[in-house]
Amino acid sequence: MQTQIQFVSQTSKSLQFLPSIHDHHQTLNLNRYHNAAALAFSPKRRSLTLRTTNVSAMTSNSSHSDHANGFLDHHDFDRFAEVGNKLADAAGEVIRKYFRKKIDILQKEDLSPVTIADQAAEEAMVSIILENLPSHAIFGEEQGWRCKEKFADYVWVLDPIDGTKSFITGKPLFGTLIALLYKGKPILGIIDQPVLRERWIGISGKRTTLNGQEVSTRTCTKxxxxxxxxxxxxxxxxxxxxxxxxxxxxxxxxxxxxxxxxxxxxxxxxxxxxxxxxxxxxxxxxxxxxxxxxxxxxxxxxxxxxxxxxxxxxxxxxxxxxxxxxxxxxxxxxxxxxxx
Structure with missing residues (x-):
């Protein structure tokens, strides 16, 4: 049975800068990276659970990918990667509109800054998830949990602007962070820098890409x-x-x-x-x-x-x-x- 998603605001009314942009999110340019997935990936709970398997000596990329690949096939991953690209496209369109513009800056309850760009970018991503994957839950930095059910196998975790202080001071080293969890495990991750137009995509069991090209960490033993x-x-x-x-x-x-x-x-x-x-x-x-x-x-x-x-x-x-x-x-x- 599909999970029905509804909006549950967890922020104060003072942070609601604008009405939902669901009605016009279609105008956002979602095509720039629409085919990137095919290129890169072809064939408030009171207590948190922190798994304590020590992986410091393990081969990297084994612990998460083994779990995920036991339940999903490459068609699932391709579809999720395509949606993830759409989310990053939509958020990027919003963010570029406000970057280095004079906008209001407010403080959240934890005293961290928030802007219209943060909220509008999150709403743009939420709209796409609702349209494409309505059974999936959403947890966004700005609005928290968005799902009628208390739990869901699939959860999109969104940070529209990681580095809001960099954003509001005009430094293009912030990013949009997008994760898809499957039963608590991150199976898809995106770091998108919308100003520099750089997008890193990681998916369980596959090599990470930057704009479609595989990347690797470097060796440093000391x-x-x-x-x-x-x-x-x-x-x-x-x-x-x-x-x-x-x-x-x-x-x-x-x-x-x-x-x-x-x-x-x-x-x-x-x-x-x-x-x-x-x-x-x-x-x-x-x-x-x-x-x-x-x-x-x-x-x-x-x-x-x-x-x-x-x-x-x-x-x-x-x-x-x-x-x-x-x-x-x-x-x-x-x-x-x-x-x-």
């Missing part, structure tokens, strides 16, 4: 030779800051300020390590297929698999994330973090 990214050193505090500093002091070059774009650069083999604290599920779930499909490893600071059970009661609590292009420096980073 932490002392690693290039490390994090969004900002000021986002760490207390023991998390101490743990991060232990790693930062051992790497070759620490770098700052890329938001989700740092993970995309890691997948393409330009940096070696990304460490961040306090990420929400919509900040990292899409990254998992992208990083693993490029040959990298992404876990929490204990080396545990990242896993989030989305439902109508789910609360997007925080996770500490470490991603590496090489499993050897991933383990070295874990050893230095010493996270208990």
């Amino acid at each position: 932490l002392s030779q690693a290039y490390l990214y994090t969004t900002s050193p000021h986002l760490f505090s207390g023991v998390a800051e101490e743990a991060f500093v232990r790693v930062r002091n051992k790497v070759k070059v620490p770098l700052y300020g890329c938001d989700c774009y740092a993970y995309a650069l890691l997948a393409s083999g330009f940096v070696d390590l990304v460490i961040e604290s306090g990420l929400k599920p919509y900040d990292f779930l899409s990254l998992i297929p992208v990083i693993e499909g490029a040959g990298g490893v992404i876990t929490d600071w204990k080396g545990h698999q990242l896993h989030w059970e989305a439902s109508s009661d789910s609360q997007p609590t925080s996770f500490n994330v470490v991603a590496a292009g090489d499993k050897q420096i991933h383990q070295q980073a874990l050893d230095s973090l010493q996270w208990q």
Whole structure:
């Protein structure tokens, strides 16, 4: 039986900048990447569940893809990738319209900024999911859970603008993050930079692509030779800051300020390590297929698999994330973090 989806607002009325754009989302240009999937992929819950299988020593891209491929065939993946491309196209059309324009900036309850571009881009993506995959649930950063049922096998997790501070200051290093979960596992992930028109797509069991071309992480076996990214050193505090500093002091070059774009650069083999604290599920779930499909490893600071059970009661609590292009420096980073 199909799940019926309805809208459930979880934000204050002050953040409702505009009416739903469902009636005119068809005017968005959805054709630019319509065939990309065929090119690249041919043949508020009170407690969260975090699976604790240690994957720090495993071959990358095995833990998630083995599970997913046991239930789905390539036709499912092709269809989901096509829809994912449509979502990124639609969000990108909205975001480019507002980029480097003077727009109102409001604060959410957690004091993070939000703009009309964030909400309009999410609504554009939601419209397409409703039209193409009405049995799927949706969890968006701006509006939360959108499904009549409390649970669903398939859940799209959306972050329309990851890096809103970069967006509002005119820096094109933010991104649209799109993940599709199947029974809690991320089977499809997209990092889209709509201004630079770069799109990384990861799908379980397949090689990650950038605009249709396969990409790979690079080999770096020593932490002392690693290039490390994090969004900002000021986002760490207390023991998390101490743990991060232990790693930062051992790497070759620490770098700052890329938001989700740092993970995309890691997948393409330009940096070696990304460490961040306090990420929400919509900040990292899409990254998992992208990083693993490029040959990298992404876990929490204990080396545990990242896993989030989305439902109508789910609360997007925080996770500490470490991603590496090489499993050897991933383990070295874990050893230095010493996270208990």
